[in-house]
Every structure is written in C-alpha cells, then in structure tokens.
Amino acid sequence: MISKTDLPDVIPVFPLPGALLLPRSxxxxHLFEPRYLAMLDDVLKTSNRLIGMVQPYETPGGSRLHTIGCAGKVTAFSETEDGRYMITLSGASRFRIVEEVEGFTPYRRCKVNWSGFDADLGPAEHDPTFDRPAFMKVLGRFLAEKGLSTDWDSLDEVEDELLINSLSTLCPFEPEDKQALLEAPSLTTRRETLMTLIEYALRGGNGEEIMQ
Known part of the structure; x- marks a missing residue:
C-alpha cells in the first residue's frame, strides 16, 4: 500500500490514449519503445516505482496532456525474448499536473500535486445506491452488441469498486470518455458516468431513447 509520504513531487508520465488506470485497480x-524501456529501468531503481498514466489530446498547437492522471506502482514485470517488457501497474493515486519538467531523460516527467485525492489512498469505495441487477441487464445488451463476452459468474461475485473500475478500464470507449471516468469524484459518479456511456452507445450515439 502506498502512503502519502511515498508520493514524490516529480514522476515519469506515460501518455497513452485510451489507457485508463484507476486507484486500487x-x-x-506492453512496453517496447526505447524511451519507455529506459523509463522502466529508472523507475525500478526508485523506492516507490511509480509511473503516471496520462491521456494525451490533440489541439491545433500540437499534442497536450490532460491535467489529471493516475499514478500506478509497478507490481509485476517480465521480459520477453526480444527485449520487450510486460508490466502491471497497480493504481495508487490520481494527481494534477503542475508543469512538465525539462531534463535529459528520453521520456516525459511532470511535477504533480496529489492534493484532493486522499480517498485514493484509502480502502475500497462502496456505491450504496448501486442497482446491480438493472446495471447488469444493460451491460449484457452492450456487450452483446459489441460482440464481447465475459464470465458472468465472476462479475456477480466481485465487489462494486472492482466491477465498476474494471468495466471502466476494459470497455471500448473514446479517450475523452475514459478521462471523464478517471475524473469522477466518487465511485457512485463513476458508475453513473459508465452507465451513461453504455446507454449512449446502445442508442448508437444519436441521442434517441433506448428501446426497453
């Protein structure tokens, strides 16, 4: 478990469109670019082993980073025969980017502020208003329309936070939608955002009412 005192002022960041990391998830x-292999090598030498995941977005002036990202600790890694790495980040805490730090590393680093995200370092959140049967019914329609399958028995058994966060990470939403899920202030608002995105997709994105 990461504590507040373990959170550094400057962290390496990995801008990856559509990749969503959430606290406790x-x-x-899959790392293969030389700059990110160098990043992993440097991160593994630190005590906190944190990497910040950030959504990039395009503007007329070029690519920029969203202000809010989420840092994860490298908790597993393995090297392939051709020198690539498979790693797992475990979500630690969200952060706000203060500024990008210039330096001699081939990867990007940012000065960050962790304030406002204290709950990320605490125990799992609960969603007291979660109507799971209704949610699972709509989810089933969404997965069927997308041609996706899942282990329903496993989904029925997992806690609210793991279910909602896993679906937020895995469902094929646009990067801006993933950012909205990341920035949700609570598990309840994340679930509400997730349901809105699923229902919007079922309408074909055209704003028409869902047929019940």
Missing part, C-alpha cells in the same frame, strides 16, 4: 502494459 490493475493495468497491464
């Missing part, structure tokens, strides 16, 4: 990553 895992994110598997």
């Amino acid at each position: 895992p994110l598997p990553l």
Whole structure:
C-alpha cells in the first residue's frame, strides 16, 4: 500500500490514449519503445516505482496532456525474448499536473500535486445506491452488441469498486470518455458516468431513447 509520504513531487508520465488506470485497480502494459524501456529501468531503481498514466489530446498547437492522471506502482514485470517488457501497474493515486519538467531523460516527467485525492489512498469505495441487477441487464445488451463476452459468474461475485473500475478500464470507449471516468469524484459518479456511456452507445450515439 502506498502512503502519502511515498508520493514524490516529480514522476515519469506515460501518455497513452485510451489507457485508463484507476486507484486500487490493475493495468497491464506492453512496453517496447526505447524511451519507455529506459523509463522502466529508472523507475525500478526508485523506492516507490511509480509511473503516471496520462491521456494525451490533440489541439491545433500540437499534442497536450490532460491535467489529471493516475499514478500506478509497478507490481509485476517480465521480459520477453526480444527485449520487450510486460508490466502491471497497480493504481495508487490520481494527481494534477503542475508543469512538465525539462531534463535529459528520453521520456516525459511532470511535477504533480496529489492534493484532493486522499480517498485514493484509502480502502475500497462502496456505491450504496448501486442497482446491480438493472446495471447488469444493460451491460449484457452492450456487450452483446459489441460482440464481447465475459464470465458472468465472476462479475456477480466481485465487489462494486472492482466491477465498476474494471468495466471502466476494459470497455471500448473514446479517450475523452475514459478521462471523464478517471475524473469522477466518487465511485457512485463513476458508475453513473459508465452507465451513461453504455446507454449512449446502445442508442448508437444519436441521442434517441433506448428501446426497453
């Protein structure tokens, strides 16, 4: 478990469109670019082993980073025969980017502020208003329309936070939608955002009412 005192002022960041890391949730990553292999090598030498995941977005002036990201601790890694790495980040805490730090590393680093996200370092959240049967019914329609399958028995058994965060990470939403899920202030608002995105997708994105 990461504590507040373990959170550094400057962290390496990995801008990856559509990749969503959430507190207390895992994110598997495949690293192969030389700059990110160098980043992993440097991160493994630190005591906290933190990497910040950030959504980039395009503007007329070029690529920029969203202000809010989430840092994860490298909790597993393995090397392939051709020198690539499979790693797992375990979500530690969200952060706000203060500024990008210039330096001699091939990867990007940012000065960050961790304030406002104290709950990320605490125990798992609960969603007291979660109507799981209704949610699972809509989810089933969404997965069927997307041609996706899942282990329903496993989904029925997991806690609210793991279910909502896993679906937020795995469902094929646009990067801006993933950012909205990341920035949700509570598990309840994340679940509400997730349901809105699923229902919007079922309408075909055209704003028409869902047929019940």
